[in-house]
Amino acid sequence: MDMLWNGWGDPARATPLPDTVTGLLRDLLGVKPCETPAVRLADLDVPAPPLAEAAHRALRAAVGDRADSLRTDAESRIRHTRGKSTPDLLRMRAGDTADVPAAVVLPDGHDEVLAVLAACAAHGLAAVPFGGGTSVVGGLAPARRGGFVALDLRRMNRLLDLDPVSRTATLQPGLRAPEAEALLAEQGWTLGHFPQSYEWATIGGFAATRSSGQASAGYGRFDEMVLGLTLATPEGTLDTGRAPRSAAGPDLRQLVLGSEGAFGVITAVTVRIRPAPEVRRYEGWRFTSFAEGTAALRRLAQDGPRPTVLRLSDETETLIGLAQPDAVGASLSDGSDGSGASAGCLAVVGFEGTEEDTAHRRAGAAAVLREAGGTFAGEEPGERWAHGRYSAPYLRDALLDAGALAETLETAAFWSRLPGLYTAVRDALTATLTDAGTPPLVMCHVSHVYENGASLYFTVVSAQGEDPVGHWTRAKHAASDAILAAGGTITHHHAVGTDHRDWYVREVGPLGVEALHAVKRRLDPAGVLNPGVLLPGDPPRP
Numbered sequence: 001m002d003m004l005w006n007g008w009g010d011p012a013r014a015t016p017l018p019d020t021v022t023g024l025l026r027d028l029l030g031v032k033p034c035e036t037p038a039v040r041l042a043d044l045d046v047p048a049p050p051l052a053e054a055a056h057r058a059l060r061a062a063v064g065d066r067a068d069s070l071r072t073d074a075e076s077r078i079r080h081t082r083g084k085s086t087p088d089l090l091r092m093r094a095g096d097t098a099d100v101p102a103a104v105v106l107p108d109g110h111d112e113v114l115a116v117l118a119a120c121a122a123h124g125l126a127a128v129p130f131g132g133g134t135s136v137v138g139g140l141a142p143a144r145r146g147g148f149v150a151l152d153l154r155r156m157n158r159l160l161d162l163d164p165v166s167r168t169a170t171l172q173p174g175l176r177a178p179e180a181e182a183l184l185a186e187q188g189w190t191l192g193h194f195p196q197s198y199e200w201a202t203i204g205g206f207a208a209t210r211s212s213g214q215a216s217a218g219y220g221r222f223d224e225m226v227l228g229l230t231l232a233t234p235e236g237t238l239d240t241g242r243a244p245r246s247a248a249g250p251d252l253r254q255l256v257l258g259s260e261g262a263f264g265v266i267t268a269v270t271v272r273i274r275p276a277p278e279v280r281r282y283e284g285w286r287f288t289s290f291a292e293g294t295a296a297l298r299r300l301a302q303d304g305p306r307p308t309v310l311r312l313s314d315e316t317e318t319l320i321g322l323a324q325p326d327a328v329g330a331s332l333s334d335g336s337d338g339s340g341a342s343a344g345c346l347a348v349v350g351f352e353g354t355e356e357d358t359a360h361r362r363a364g365a366a367a368v369l370r371e372a373g374g375t376f377a378g379e380e381p382g383e384r385w386a387h388g389r390y391s392a393p394y395l396r397d398a399l400l401d402a403g404a405l406a407e408t409l410e411t412a413a414f415w416s417r418l419p420g421l422y423t424a425v426r427d428a429l430t431a432t433l434t435d436a437g438t439p440p441l442v443m444c445h446v447s448h449v450y451e452n453g454a455s456l457y458f459t460v461v462s463a464q465g466e467d468p469v470g471h472w473t474r475a476k477h478a479a480s481d482a483i484l485a486a487g488g489t490i491t492h493h494h495a496v497g498t499d500h501r502d503w504y505v506r507e508v509g510p511l512g513v514e515a516l517h518a519v520k521r522r523l524d525p526a527g528v529l530n531p532g533v534l535l536p537g538d539p540p541r542p
Contacts, residue, residue, distance in 0.1 A: 006092040008393035031404045031463045039095035046074040049102045055123035062115035071104040080150035083135030086407040099141040101150040108155040110267040113232040121234045121526040129261040131202030137497030143532025159183045170270045173204025189273040192219030204266045209495035210258040216448045218308030223257045228270035233523040261530040277352035284381025285347040285374040290314040293345045296372035301449040305364040309350030317443035318346045348385045405464045411483045412455035412492035421486040428482035432475040438463040455492040
């Protein structure tokens with residue numbers, strides 16, 4: 001099943017906003033219904049595929065004569081246009097087809113990927129790897145418009161190997177996360193990677209973007225799970241990772257992780273796996289302030305016992321009920337966080353594992369949280385979060401339908417810098433959007449914790465203004481400037497894409513960018529791999 005072409009996920013799961021939220025948007029933020037309805041798929045003006053006959057023949061030869069391996073029809077190309085950021089969706093709803101690929105190619109194996117890349121290099125086509133299509137940073141819209149193919153990896157969806165002794169599994173990149181979990185669960189294992197995009201994202205996408213799941217406190221980030229990678233490039237194959245750790249030079253796995261298709265196409269990923277948990281327990285804790293709650297999370301992250309899930313909403317996000325997307329709006333009528341608790345900050349704390357280990361960590365964490373000022377809010381807030389944790393993107397679509405601008409951004413920093421970073425980003429977003437005549441609602445939560453720091457995830461809602469895309473772009477640029485100035489990283493888990501590229505260049509510095517360009521020139525001398533994503537345009541060849 002393909003995702004909704006101009007929104008998120010399964011159209012059958014779309015849910016209208018509660019009246020309380022609609023009223024808040026109107027009365028507090030001045031949101032007005034959209035005057036122009038979204039363009040229908042059937043009414044889009046899709047240009048003819050700009051494929052020369054020779055290029056078409058070369059791509060067809062690369063993937064064989066299987067039916068449906070090379071698609072040039074309008075609908076297939078539209079469904080592979082851009083990702084799922086709010087600007088992406090606004091452009092699609094307005095009928096903007098500027099970034100539509102020339103063709104969609106569906107290889108079935110590493111050798112076919114190599115052949116497709118060779119055909120692209122020979123005929124001057126760019127190639128954009130396409131997994132679940134869930135990018136929110138412009139990662140699927142290369143600089144070379146029209147002359148590129150979407151390399152859809154959905155047919156590469158197999159579990160290639162499972163080693164129960166070493167506790168590893170080798171997966172193909174087009175395997176969607178729920179399918180991967182189901183295959184592992186059949187043999188009693190789990191990967192433990194559950195980002196908000198879980199229902200649609202793929203294994204290859206997780207690796208290419210350094211994804212971080214909502215249970216990262218217990219299972220780790222995806223890049224921490226990866227033990228080996230196979231990369232197809234126009235210059236051949238790169239195999240990395242023959243042991244769990246090695247001192248044999250720099251770790252080339254780290255060069256591939258986060259490369260976003262700019263260096264090659266990931267065709268296999270070997271990951272560590274864990275026994276499927278016997279029990280899962282999620283609960284809520286309340287703190288009087290975001291600062292108090294953040295200090296409590298830091299204690300658990302640094303000294304333990306560390307939960308599997310650990311996240312904290314600020315006062316605004318708690319009041320609105322965004323920590324529990326299925327309950328958004330409930331708090332506006334009773335002044336609670338959706339669970340009947342009074343105002344403050346809601347922390348969601350979760351534990352997975354054996355019965356004995358879970359009980360031990362849960363009791364130890366409760367003692368720390370109480371000592372740090374927390375009040376136990378029962379299991380309902382945690383269970384509601386777990387039940388609705390993949391619903392937020394659907395809520396974003398409903399907000400867009402209502403005429404609101406709704407988008408997210410995230411960052412991370414060391415603990416000592418976190419308070420200043422939180423204030424700087426909130427102030428930048430609030431000032432920019434207010435000065436433009438659309439005062440926003442800015443919400444935030446700590447989404448991932450580490451011994452030395454944590455990430456901050458912001459959600460912004462305002463009226464759209466006359467030019468919604470330009471309106472958000474100016475606010476996002478101001479927030480990005482504030483992130484770097486406050487000592488944060490431009491992205492913790494959304495990746496770089498094109499949206500963050502200029503700030504990534506500032507973050508790593510000129511020498512770092514030159515080093516990455518040198519890698520790209522060696523692996524991709526014709527510049528066919530996702531041009532303009534991650535890195536600015538290549539300098540002239542030597």
